[in-house]
Amino acid sequence: MKKAPLISATAVLTLFFSILHAAESKAPIKINWTEPQKLILADGLSHSFICFTGAQYNLQESQLPFYYETRKLNGPVSSLSAELLNPVFVSLAENEKEAFDEAQKSMNLPPLLEVQVRTGIVKKQNLALIKFYPFRINPASGQPEKLLSFTLKLNADYNLAQRTASSTAAYAANSVLASGNWYKVGLTADGIYKMDYAYLLSLGMNLSGKSPQDLRVYGNGGGQLPYSNAAPRIDDLAENAIYVFDGGTLNVFDSADYVLFYGQSQNRWSYTGSTGGCPAFRHSVHLFSDTTYYFITTDLGPGKRVSTQSSSMLPVTNNVNTFDDYAFHESDASNMIKSGREWYGEKFDILNTYTFNFSFPGIDPSSPVYVKTEVIGRADVTSSFTVTSGSGSTTLSTTATQTSIYYYPYAYTSNGCFSYLPSSSNISVTVTRTSPLNNPNFIGYLNYVEVNARRQLLMSTPQLIFRDAGSVGAGNVSKFFVANANSNLSVWEVTDPVNVAQQAGTLNGNVFEFALPTDSLREFLAFDGSTFLTPRALGAVPNQNLHAIGQMDMIIVCPPVFWNEATQLANLHANEDGLSVGLVTPQQIYNEFSSGARDVSAIRDFMKMLYERA
Template sequence: MIIFTLYVTYLAMMKKNFIVILGILLSSLGFSQNFSVELKWEDEKLFSNDYQKMKSPYFNEENFVIHPEGRLDFVKQWEVNQPINEASIQIVNPVFETISTSRLLDLNSDELLSSINPVLSNGLARDKRYAMLRLNPIIKESGVIKRLVSFDVSYQNASNFSQNTFSNQPITNSVLSSGDWYRFSIHRTGVFRIDAGFLSSLGINTSNINPQTIRIFGRGGKAMPFTNAENLFFDPEEIAIQVVGENDGSFDSGDYILFYAVGHEGWNEESDTNINSYIDNTFYYLNVNAQNGKRITQLNEPVGTPNETIDTFLDFQFHENDDQTPTKIGRRWFGEDFDVENVQTFPFEFPNIDTSRQGRIKVNAISTADSPTSMQINIDAAVIDILNFTSVGGPIVARADSTNSLFTPTSSTMNVVLDYNNNGNPASEA
């Protein structure tokens, strides 16, 4: 059983110029706090779980976070007596050292940002206040890769706070508790159009509504965090929409609604999957005739001379069928069986691909065999990696292996070929 994701870099079909707008953020008044940090780097450490193996440079264990897509975070948490001003964070005297691309090992150079982007946040756990700092320890500046060696942190306590700053959210009624609501579903992320016919299919008499009062609510189909404390939202939120033809106060046959909705597909770092396994459809809620709705506002395009041109972007496609879980327990689901059809091919197409840049393929697979087996991963004729599964037995009912490998694309079309070697045992399954 397998799931996999393929990343490549595109040449953009059209070049788009951007203007970088700089601003100054002034810290609010409060007591200043300072401390210093040193990152003690090691050249290589292997990280693995049931589904993935990855080699990475390494630093202080208590501050090190590695993500499945091949990037690192520096994270530091400490106890505080009062809330901090999150906007006051300053990284002072940063010291970097230049490293070669080869020293990234399995890290994805395309995930590197051009700055450390420090983020300071407040937290509360077991009635204790905490501050947490998160930043990028490795950056790519003008094509040069640098890693952070040391820095000083400066921030300020929040002014004008009360002991109730982090009190529990009061009990309130849902926005859905009153009024007439109409539920509809979407299947994927994108911009959607609703016309008079669709509204009628929901049971709405379009001749009796003021289109300016049409409202749509929802939060998309992404999976909620596993930890309850990380679920920050109580209710669906109103999203901004565009209602074409609403100015005359009637919803006519040629009028329509445009809005952006988020489906249940998309990379989830916590579960290491591309699909929310708990739902098949994403629901949104429509309300009319209560009050004027939230609308998309027009932004003014910046004027001036662009100082950066972007002509490539990172794109990805995935193949994931969450059909079965051989172990019958846990949150991990898999797709195709390789017990009968040992060799299977999965075609991908990336138009206008940039063949000068490397791609990355991730494959997760599982085997339930009582003897060692393996799976070879090819892209067209090139062998990318071989997954190895040791035998099961006793309390071990399945073995997993994975790859997160670089490859060089040669054309816009490519075939991923997975070849399972059952080691001569027809009862082996993968």
């Protein structure tokens, strides 16, 4: 079904979807062109728009209308394309040509007759989403023409394996939080955390009659949930491998006992490879929470413990005595339009220069330091920024925008990279706005500064996290040499944060050595036991079990402050409409679907579980 003509000032960021509930057809399609319409936009000027029945507009792309259609597919596809057959074109009417010329002058023409097709799913129905601009420039006359009729052919390769597989993800029948006594802790940095007897009591735990072997730690590590439904994620809460020291009376909690576990911050790094002088490791900031949460219980029997993995006896292909390290600065203080999930930090206004300092003890002076910076600028002219560090520098330029026209991009970002050989372990990065300096319409912010460096693999702090991308390769076996070590040193492999392993190795003098296959990137944490981190105690967590919720006609997600009002609403729909209504709090959803951290995708994942079970 196609929509009636619609031109609206709200079309700036909106694509209007019209779903055709019919089987794929090769019947000719005729476009019903109508008279151009005029609209006064925010710039105060009257603009003319070419129209046809069902026309859609995206004013950030063009003032020209595009054709949009959605067709059902017979299942999931591995590839999908569309083509126009038997197209019939006619010349534009004079008033249409004027509108076309105006659109061409306002911004570059979008690709004409280029069929864009992507897939979607609505109510478990696979769909083809088709879009194109129905115009062409006549190759003979050079004049614009409009498409009058055509046949649309879909070329789909169906994914039979995915089609025959179950579409329902494997969800736990019950949450681990459904029974027993649970306690929550929070942390903000990567490292080894210690919880001793006194700390566990401060959480509110009753340890009388409990054995240290029964203590368990659950949590899904740090990092924001993926936006994509198809991306993997942990369901409910994963049990983490922990180290338990039972130093007093065996199997009785007392003051000599403690627990060690590896905790992750919410800010994560991923390896992308170095290109164009850019850092190989890129950071990502959790947009909704700066704290990672873990859940503690002693009511489920003996728990998962840190296992020991042997050093490899395979022939060594790489010796590793330096490693990749990284740091970033990103302050999420300002949102330019009070909308969206991107926030920015330092403002270029009265202050036009900012300097950020990073420390990389034992830096390798023979390996480059890589710096990446991103800024955003809003002005009627191009804005320029310079970034300098050591002997390296780059210039960032943000595109000019039309600050008086609301549907133009509000601001533009610019990022750039450079590298240089360091002469000091202290790395300073300076960002300066160079132009425009006296433009009252200018607005500019720093987004982030990101630095990668190589360091000597030696214990310069009580805890050292290290990895080496240079040793990764098919069939590689790497031997790691951790210098400045002593007999108290332990190395944990933390590549999989919920399945941490104690790495066996050999202490030769003050160097701890071990070897492992490195066909993929592995990460380790070395610590000497002199200093541990302490999580923030948050207390008891009530039992809950959203994973066992039955099928509902309606779900109301409501914070506790509105619980009474939401209950009244739920009762109204139950009594008047006969609906089954579920009432849950955001925190209940976060506990089971994002390891306790605020994350909007957790609400989506909760609803997706109910959807897939229906």
